[in-house]
Amino acid sequence: MKRRLPLMVLACCTLSINAMGEERQLTPNTSLSGDFIQGGMLIGKTRLSSTVRLNDVPVKVNGNGVFVLGFGRDASVKQKLTITFEGDSNAVDFELAKRKYRESRVTGISKKITNPNPKNVARAKKDAKEVRAARAIWSNAQHFTQSFIWPAPGRISGVYGSVRYYNGKMGRPHYGVDMASPIGTKVVAPADGVVRLYVPDMFYSGGTLIIDHGMGVSSTFLHLSKGHVKAGDTVKQGDLIAEIGNTGRSTGPHLDWRMNWMNQRIDPQLLVPKR
Structure with missing residues (x-):
């Protein structure tokens, strides 16, 4: 089963990581923390044995349920993250802030x-x-x-x-x-x-x-x-x-x-x- 969920903003921290940026809860069991901007890095936390795809490209998840996303200088502002656990998939759309460069x-x-x-x-x-x-x-x-x-x-x-x-x-x-x-x-x-x-x-x-x-x-x-x-x-x-x-x-x-x-x-x- 595949579901598309709205992005929810997390009110308090659940990942003890980098103090920069913000933290968002994507699903009840998956969060992202970091800078939602072109050039930014996001650190994710999800359930063990979950699979993660960014814009349909597989993302590696380690044994602690941690994963990383990085976005280049000209990355699309529209992004899609899909988390699958025991056959149940949740797709979440989110946006990056667009930058102007010197x-x-x-x-x-x-x-x-x-x-x-x-x-x-x-x-x-x-x-x-x-x-x-x-x-x-x-x-x-x-x-x-x-x-x-x-x-x-x-x-x-x-x-x-x-x-x-x-x-x-x-x-x-x-x-x-x-x-x-x-x-x-x-x-x-x-x-x-x-x-x-x-x-x-x-x-x-x-x-x-x-x-x-x-x-x-x-x-x-x-x-x-x-x-x-x-x-x-x-x-x-x-x-x-x-x-x-x-x-x-x-x-x-x-x-x-x-x-x-x-x-x-x-x-x-x-x-x-x-x-």
């Missing part, structure tokens, strides 16, 4: 970066393959339920979703939050996790490090000058992991912090206290 202009990028030769194109493709593989690793850990902290100090010099122009030419949107600080400034883990990748010299992103927070949620740190961890290391929130640099496609010392839920790029700034 424009930013970056100058001073070298020609070898903006117009790479075939050798560097091949190198960039190899880098991208490594990053995708690291982000695709699945674990049932729930480190993403922590309240995240900022990984570095510094002025916010770039924000998620902004349309970027490099040397006057329109490029891809920016998918991270940038913190401008001197080379050598400490970078710490924003939440617990396992290091899945550290490469000191990727073509576009320079020193690149990825931490797996569990269930497809990961943090990526770009333009690093030095890494203090290696793939396979377990880190705790606040542990030193790297140092800010000016490597790859960068015009000044800063940290570019990005977050993903699998292949969906989400906004890290939604998960940390306002600056």
Whole structure:
């Protein structure tokens, strides 16, 4: 049996997770908590042995009945979640808030970066393959339920979703939050996790490090000058992991912090206290 239910707003918390965003009760046994907005991450809780589908695509549920949803920069505002338990399906429609994004202009990028030769194109493709593989690793850990902290100090010099122009030419949107600080400034883990990748010299992103927070949620740190961890290391929130640099496609010392839920790029700034 399949039923479509209206979305109900929860008056008090039932999940002890991230303090950001809001919490909503979708069905008597399923709730979502987080930011109902493009670029947002939602953490769900349902009955054990339930199956979950987002817009008819299966979503993994761990042994505690916890699942995660992530929404990219241009995700549809209309979403449908279907929860099935013992043959009984409930479909719930909900909406994401639509965002307006800034424009930013970056100058001073070298020609070898903006117009790479075939050798560097091949190198960039190899880098991208490594990053995708690291982000695709699945674990049932729930480190993403922590309240995240900022990984570095510094002025916010770039924000998620902004349309970027490099040397006057329109490029891809920016998918991270940038913190401008001197080379050598400490970078710490924003939440617990396992290091899945550290490469000191990727073509576009320079020193690149990825931490797996569990269930497809990961943090990526770009333009690093030095890494203090290696793939396979377990880190705790606040542990030193790297140092800010000016490597790859960068015009000044800063940290570019990005977050993903699998292949969906989400906004890290939604998960940390306002600056």
